[in-house]
Amino acid sequence: MSTTTTTKPLPEHPDWLWHNPDPKPSYDAIVVGGGGHGIATAYYLAKNHGLTNIAVLEKGWLAGGNMARNTTIIRSNYLLDESAAIYEFALKLWEQLPEELDYDFLFSQRGVLNLAHTLQDVREGTRRVNANKLNGVDADWLSADEVAKVCPIVNVSPDLRYPVLGGTFQPRAGIAKHDHVAWAFARACDRMGVDIIQNCEVTDFVKDGNRVVGVETNRGRILAGRVGLTAAGHSSVLAARAGFRLPVQSHPLQALVSELNEPVHPTVVMSNHVHVYVSQAHKGELVMGAGVDSYTGYGQRGSFHVIEHQMAAAVELFPIFARAHLLRTWGGIVDVSPDASPIIGATPVENLFVNCGWGTGGFKATPSAGWVMAHTMATGEPHPLNVPFTLERFVTGALIDEHGAAAVAH
Amino acid sequence: MLLIPCPHCGPRNETEFHYGGQAHVAYPDRPDLLSDDEWAEYLFFRDNPKGLFAERWVHGTGCRKWFNVVRDTVTYRIEAVYRLDQPRPELTATTGGAR
Numbered sequence: 001m002s003t004t005t006t007t008k009p010l011p012e013h014p015d016w017l018w019h020n021p022d023p024k025p026s027y028d029a030i031v032v033g034g035g036g037h038g039i040a041t042a043y044y045l046a047k048n049h050g051l052t053n054i055a056v057l058e059k060g061w062l063a064g065g066n067m068a069r070n071t072t073i074i075r076s077n078y079l080l081d082e083s084a085a086i087y088e089f090a091l092k093l094w095e096q097l098p099e100e101l102d103y104d105f106l107f108s109q110r111g112v113l114n115l116a117h118t119l120q121d122v123r124e125g126t127r128r129v130n131a132n133k134l135n136g137v138d139a140d141w142l143s144a145d146e147v148a149k150v151c152p153i154v155n156v157s158p159d160l161r162y163p164v165l166g167g168t169f170q171p172r173a174g175i176a177k178h179d180h181v182a183w184a185f186a187r188a189c190d191r192m193g194v195d196i197i198q199n200c201e202v203t204d205f206v207k208d209g210n211r212v213v214g215v216e217t218n219r220g221r222i223l224a225g226r227v228g229l230t231a232a233g234h235s236s237v238l239a240a241r242a243g244f245r246l247p248v249q250s251h252p253l254q255a256l257v258s259e260l261n262e263p264v265h266p267t268v269v270m271s272n273h274v275h276v277y278v279s280q281a282h283k284g285e286l287v288m289g290a291g292v293d294s295y296t297g298y299g300q301r302g303s304f305h306v307i308e309h310q311m312a313a314a315v316e317l318f319p320i321f322a323r324a325h326l327l328r329t330w331g332g333i334v335d336v337s338p339d340a341s342p343i344i345g346a347t348p349v350e351n352l353f354v355n356c357g358w359g360t361g362g363f364k365a366t367p368s369a370g371w372v373m374a375h376t377m378a379t380g381e382p383h384p385l386n387v388p389f390t391l392e393r394f395v396t397g398a399l400i401d402e403h404g405a406a407a408v409a410h
Numbered sequence: 411m412l413l414i415p416c417p418h419c420g421p422r423n424e425t426e427f428h429y430g431g432q433a434h435v436a437y438p439d440r441p442d443l444l445s446d447d448e449w450a451e452y453l454f455f456r457d458n459p460k461g462l463f464a465e466r467w468v469h470g471t472g473c474r475k476w477f478n479v480v481r482d483t484v485t486y487r488i489e490a491v492y493r494l495d496q497p498r499p500e501l502t503a504t505t506g507g508a509r
C-alpha cells in the first residue's frame with residue numbers, strides 16, 4: 001500500500017476510442033445495456049469466443065448508468081464460497097487488465113478496511129477473514145491500533161458512540177477510475193469490430209414462438225441470434241417486455257464527493273455499522289457512499305436524509321473531514337435481488353440471457369461478470385463460476401445469502 | 411426527502427416512516443397446496459414497475475399504523491394514499507407510466 005499513486009500525474013486521455021456506427025439489420029449477438037457489464041460481455045464475446053459480429057445497444061451514452069456513478073470499490077473478501085470465487089476471479093482479471101487493454105485506468109490496490117464496531121462485527125469479521133484465507137483471498141484481522149497504522153485519519157478513540165474494535169483488511173483490494181474502465185473496454189471492443197451503438201433504446205423483443213430472434217429499438221428492428229440483458233436497474237422493465245419476471249427491486253443508491261483535498265486517505269474504509277464508505281480519488285475528492293434509499297425508484301436520485309446520515313458517520317469516523325465541503329451528490333438505480341447476489345444465466349425465453357441483480361456491488365465484478373456472461377451467451381451453458389447464480393435458485397431454495405454475510409453491500 | 415401524507419396524521423417527513431414494499435400481496439390461502447414455483451413467486455418475486463406502484467408504508471414514529479400509497483417510481487410523486495381496508499384507487503399514469 002502506498003500513497004504515491006495519489007500524487008503521480010494523471011494519464012492523458014487517448015483520442016479515437018470508438019466509432020459511432022449505425023446499427024446493422026442483424027448481428028450474431030446483441031448485448032442490451034452499455035454499462036460496465038455490457039461492454040465487458042462484448043469484449044469477452046469477441047476475445048474469448050471469436051464473436052465479433054455483435055453489438056452493444058445503449059439507450060443513453062456509454063457508462064452513463066451505474067458504471068460511472070459508483071464509488072469504484074474493488075474487493076473480493078466475500079464470505080461465501082460462490083461469491084469469493086466470482087469476485088476473486090474478477091480481482092485477478094483487474095490485476096492484468098490495464099496491460100491487456102493497454103490503458104492506465106488508475107487501478108490502485110491500496111487495500112480495503114472493513115471496520116468492526118460491535119462484538120457481532122468482530123465475530124463476523126474474524127470468521128470472514130478465515131473463510132477468505134481458505135478460499136485463497138488475501139485477508140487479515142487488524143486490531144484498532146493496527147487499523148490506525150494503516151489509516152491514521154480514522155478515529156480509533158474508545159470515546160466514540162461506536163468505537164472501532166478492529167477490522168478486516170484486504171491489501172489487494174482498491175479502486176479504479178470507472179469511466180476509464182468503460183472506455184478501455186470500449187476501445188478494445190471497437191478494435192475487434194464490435195459495434196457500440198449509443199442512443200439506441202431497446203423497446204421490445206422480436207420472438208419466434210418462445211425464442212428471441214431480435215429486438216425493437218428507437219432506431220428500428222435489429223435481428224440477433226442471441227440476446228443478453230445487462231441493463232442493471234432496468235433489468236425487470238426489459239424482462240417484463242420479454243414476458244418473464246425477475247426477483248429484483250430497483251432502488252436509488254446515492255454517492256457524493258467533496259471538493260479536491262490534499263492526499264489524506266491512503267486506503268479505502270468501509271463501515272457497515274455506522275454505515276459509510278470512503279476513499280480518496282486520485283484527483284483528491286473524498287468519495288463517499290452508504291446504503292440504498294428504502295423505496296423503489298427509477299429517478300437516479302434519492303432522499304437527502306440518507307446523505308445526511310452518511311456524512312454524520314463520516315465525520316464521526318474521520319474528524320478531519322469536518323471542514324471539508326460537499327461538492328456533488330448523485331444517484332444511480334441499482335437492482336437488488338432477495339439474497340443480494342447476482343442472477344446470471346438463461347431465462348424462460350430461449351436464446352435470451354440475463355446478468356442482473358448485482359445491486360450495490362457490481363462494479364468490482366465488471367470483468368468476471370462479462371467473462372461468464374460471454375461464456376453463457378456463446379456456449380448456451382453457464383461457466384462454472386455462474387452455475388450457482390441461476391434464476392432457478394429462487395425456486396430450489398439454493399440461495400447465496402450474502403445479505404449480512406458480506407462485509408457490506410458494496 | 412418524501413413528504414408522506416399519513417391517512418391518520420397528515421403530511422409528515424419520510425424519516426418518520428418505514429417502507430414495506432409492494433402492497434396487496436396476500437398470504438397464500440392454502441400454503442400446503444403451493445408448488446415450489448408458487449412459493450418462489452410469493453416469497454421472492456415482486457412487481458418493479460417504472461411508473462405507478464402500490465406500496466405499503468408504516469408510520470413508525472407516529473400513529474404506528476400501516477397504510478398504502480400509490481407512488482410514481484420515476485417522479486416519486488405520491489398520487490394516492492389509502493387505508494388498508496380500502497381498495498387500490500384507479501389512476502392513470504401522469505409520467506413514464508407503462509413504459
Ligand SMILES: Cc1cc2nc3c(=O)[nH]c(=O)nc-3n(C[C@H](O)[C@H](O)[C@H](O)COP(=O)(O)OP(=O)(O)OC[C@H]3O[C@@H](n4cnc5c(N)ncnc54)[C@H](O)[C@@H]3O)c2cc1C
Pocket residue numbers: 032033034035036037038057058059060061062063064065066067068069070071072073074200201202203230231232233234238253254255289330331332333334358359360361362363364365410
Ligand atoms: C452510487 C453507487 C455506488 C456504487 N458503489 C459501488 C462500489 O463501490 N463498488 C462496486 O463494486 N459496485 C458499486 N456500485 C454498483 C455498480 O455500479 C453496479 O453493480 C454496476 O455498475 C452494474 O453494472 P453496469 O455497469 O453494467 O450497470 P449500468 O452502468 O447501470 O449499465 C446498464 C445500462 O443499461 C442501459 N439500459 C437500460 N435500459 C435499456 C434499454 N431499454 N435499452 C438500452 N439500454 C438500456 C442503461 O442506460 C445503462 O447504461 C455502486 C452503484 C451506485 C449507484
Ligand SMILES: [Zn+2]
Pocket residue numbers: 416417418419420469472473474475
Ligand atoms: Zn400516522
